[in-house]
Amino acid sequence: MTGQKVEFPAAPEGGRICVVGAGFMGCVIAALYAWHGYEVVLCDSNSETLASFPDRARPIAATFTENTAKVDELLTRVTAEPSLETAVKGVFMVHEAVQEKLETKQAVFETLDSFCPPEVVLATNTSSLLLSDIAARVANKQRVLGIHYITPGHIIRAIEIIHAEFTPSALVSWGRHFVESIDHVGVACPERPGFLINKIQFAMLTEIYRLLDEGIASRDDIDAAVRLSLGPRLALWGPLLTEDLIVSKQTALAVTDSLYQQTGDENFKGRKALRDLVEEGKMGAVSGQGWYRFDAPYSHIVEERDQQLTDLLDWLRDRDAVNRLKVR
Structure with missing residues (x-):
């Protein structure tokens, strides 16, 4: 540009x-x-x-x-x-x-x-x-x-x-x-x-297609796993703020390194951006700084995080969105 x-x-x-x-x-x-x-x-x-x-x-x-x-x-x-x-x-x-x-x-x-x-x-x-x-x-x-x-x-x-x-x-x-x-x-x-958006979306879908090809999980289990765990968190906060709120950067890096060691897949290798945060001690909400900076006390952040997620999941359950689509 x-x-x-x-x-x-x-x-x-x-x-x-x-x-x-x-x-x-x-x-x-x-x-x-x-x-x-x-x-x-x-x-x-x-x-x-x-x-x-x-x-x-x-x-x-x-x-x-x-x-x-x-x-x-x-x-x-x-x-x-x-x-x-x-x-x-x-x-x-x-x-x-x-x-x-x-x-x-x-x-x-x-x-x-x-x-x-x-x-x-x-x-x-x-x-x-x-x-x-x-x-x-x-x-x-x-x-x-x-x-x-x-x-x-x-x-x-x-x-x-x-x-x-x-x-x-x-x-x-x-x-x-x-x-x-x-x-x-x-x-x-x-x-x-x-x-x-498509780059992010198809990174997830490509992995899902592989799970289906290898018979690791069913269509219904994959959709339920995303709908009831990843989906609501991403809808509220996006992927990077979600990571800040849910897990320390040290743990996130350990998970990516473990997946890389087990699979050899370069896509799972811990990236420089994440390693830099760990080295700088910016672990997320728990330390007051991760991808984002947090001004409120950690206890307040956790309380607000949990309330937001509870409200959204309750709303989704009441909407019964999947059944209203009449799919099978």
């Missing part, structure tokens, strides 16, 4: 955004932007897909409000436009959500680069392709940014802000501020296979 100074105008309240691609993700993104007061031009070459937007957007909008009048108002802020050249007029950002094919995205971005002034941000919702590849034919690469929603994007609040070597730090900051305006949280990461 370059430190080049570039001026990107702040996202104006009620400003104009073009969403390119009216498929599943484009529909979600357009509805979300409209809900938060932006004027949206939804562009797609398929007239049937454009025409079906209101019907597809209503269930999405219903997650924001039960007020049908407000849903109707939201839909009035989205205009369907088949012409890309017309759709991008007067916008401060274009958000591309076309099919996940490199050639298709490259063509869209090359065209957008020619249609849009240099200060217009060109964002992509890619879930796997590299920004540098998508922007290969873009002259003004410094305004290209990844803004990747995690399905269902109108509910999951984390959004990946993906940057490349040519991305100015000012644009990453701009991206964070923009997603804050739609009540989401930006998590920045450089372009790399899997970005941030």
